[in-house]
Amino acid sequence: MAIFSRVRDIFAANMTELLDRAEDPARMIRMIILEMEETLVEVRASAARSIADGKEMRRALTRLEKLQDSWTEKAELALSKDREDLAKQALIERQKAADMADGLREEIDQIDETLKTYEADIAKLQAKLREARSRQNAIANRLESAMTRAKARELLNGERTNDAFSRFESLERRADLAEGQADALGLSGPKSLEEEIAELKSSEKVDAELEAMKAALKKKSS
Template sequence: MGIFSRTRDIVAANFADLLDKAEDPAKMIRMIILEMEETLVEVRASAARTIADQKEMRRHIAKLDQLQTNWTEKAELALSKDREDLAKAALMERQKAADMADQLKAEVQVLDDGLRASEEDIAKLQGRLREARNKQSTIQTRLESANNRYRLRDAYAGPKTQEAFSRFGELERRADEAEGRAEAMGLGVSKSLEDEIAELRQSDRVDADLAALKARLNKSEG
């Protein structure tokens, strides 16, 4: 069953209210647009039939107008020949053609009124269809934005990211343990001659730095 039952339902519809009540707004707006497009096709098809009917009726009216002219000429000919009876009969036939033409003209007028109403409906439907498509674009943009935000948040705060960082912590702990084992292996081991000389050099550099620092301080105080 469709969302709308007639053109005026579409024109009077509150899209925002329909979307607020929908479980899936994106699906609802697609359904609304589809039904509006189908209704627009139907209204245009009806207008096309009306225009075709008008054309046919106007052809009949033209034939009837010509028939009236013919009967008028025949009536004039009969009178010129002193046949008033035939002239009267011809005029009666002309009147029948005139009555039929008048009836068809009235029907054409009714169709004209209906066609103008169809044109107004088509204009309103097109306007509402543009509005619905704009809302669809807005909804699509909002959905894409929300999905992008979700992916970004999942990237920096999601369970996979948390799991990855927890693994980093485990790796750091393993590195600490490995370094600790290496350092522990050096405990209690006698230093080599090169190590002791390197320590002496390091001590000399520290002593030199300390002496330079004391000299600067004494100079600044003096």
């Protein structure tokens, strides 16, 4: 079903209202653009026909003007030969050509006015078409943005994401267990040189404190 019935409907159309009423704005804007493009092609075709008609009429007008000049020369020739009757007939034919030329001039003027109307209509149609394509891009961007947001939310809140995080937690527990086992193995292993020296120092300190306590007790008992 056509959205517009004539060119003037396109000029008067409010695309915002059309899209607000549409159940599927993306489909509606595609239909609007398609009909505008078809209408623009039709208007250009009509303008081309008018241009062709104007050119043909101008050629015919040129021929009629030459014909008038020819009849004028014939009338003058007839008068120069004292044939007034022939001169009169030649002038009658010239007048017929002049009348036809005047009619063609009026038609050419009408065609020129029509072409001005076509030119204005084409400019308005192109402006409307640019507006429609701009709206189409805006709708496409909004739809793409909405789909991207929906995918992101699905990714964040979906079962696959939850399963992935559960697997991460399981892997972390396995890593903790492996590290614990490694630490436990380190506890039962041979002592390093630094550890043995530290133990000797600690033992010397304990022995010194023990000897001091013995001396103090001996002195006290004596």
